[in-house]
């Protein structure tokens with residue numbers, strides 16, 4: 001697919017974001033901590049959505065078009081998903097293998113519930129987006145933790161540990177690729193090793209690829225299911241436009257199954273259990289996937305600069321923080337352990353008036369880390385970083 005070029009007008013709308021206005025929005029990101037605390041926590045971008053999506057939604061609102069619509073999964077939306085996966089990733093998705101969901105977290109829960117029994121093992125690579133942990137703990141499965149290891153330039157998979165910790169009753173491997181919070185985009189050889197491991201232990205792989213479209217140059221995303229027919233057959237891939245196109249309030253997601261083995265348990269659920277999206281949700285996702293590429297290219301260009309800003313700022317003003325720039329996502333995973341701040345997220349909220357996401361919520365390997373969302377305007381990002389550096393500079397034994 002030819003890459004569209006970033007659009008200067010869209011970019012200008014990102015630069016023009018105003019914290020005052022954002023504080024009046026209904027976004028939880030801006031509401032939870034109240035005025036005065038700059039939010040850089042939940043994974044929403046502050047940017048306005050693609051103008052094409054606004055137009056589509058406006059048309060539906062103006063036509064008062066809210067009756068029952070072609071659900072679940074209109075043929076057009078199914079086609080849009082199939083052709084986007086082909087155009088962007090060279091992945092030929094079998095249309096009838098697509099299971100419509102409302103959101104990706106539902107797919108995480110279902111992947112575990114439908115492919116393992118209580119007490120059986122589920123592998124998760126911590127630190128990890130908290131609903132992965134909840135999918136295991138909440139369903140009474142046994143956590144098989146495969147913590148990623150911090151290397152010199154990026155987090156790495158500990159394959160030795162994986163072999164040591166897997167048990168005969170382990171059923172599911174929950175892959176998060178790109179990985180939240182470390183920002184890793186796993187490379188072909190790493191994914192191949194996971195695939196071989198999954199084959200050796202006959203695991204179903206639930207592959208959450210929601211961040212795939214937010215990858216940076218030099219880090220191609222390889223859908224796990226494209227590694228080969230045998231791999232596809234044991235994989236459930238979870239995809240959605242909501243992360244890359246900033247549509248979290250218009251949920252719409254899909255599980256792409258690679259075989260009867262992975263799909264049948266979904267088909268056997270009572271027909272209404274999965275629920276379905278509303279017309280605004282479907283329409284927003286359809287428009288994102290068919291008309292949103294210029295907006296996405298502009299976002300990626302902007303995020304690339306913000307990633308550089310964070311890297312340079314941290315190196316200069318927070319040199320004791322260890323930070324590997326993410327290969328995808330707009331999330332900076334900051335290792336604050338050397339600063340000795342106690343709970344760094346709490347410290348920054350109280351002393352810097354900046355709300356970050358607590359690393360501890362991502363499992364015990366996240367202790368001492370905090371996660372910063374840099375998907376905002378350059379000016380707001382600068383203010384966030386300066387507040388953080390100033391708080392560290394002025395810290396005393398009593399304000400930690």
Ligand SMILES: Cc1ncc(COP(=O)(O)O)c(C=O)c1O
Nearest residue numbers: 043103104105129180208210253
């Ligand atoms: C890895 C990952 N999966 C899923 C989600 C949430 O997806 P959804 O809103 O569709 O449940 C997020 C949100 O940040 C995420 O980071």
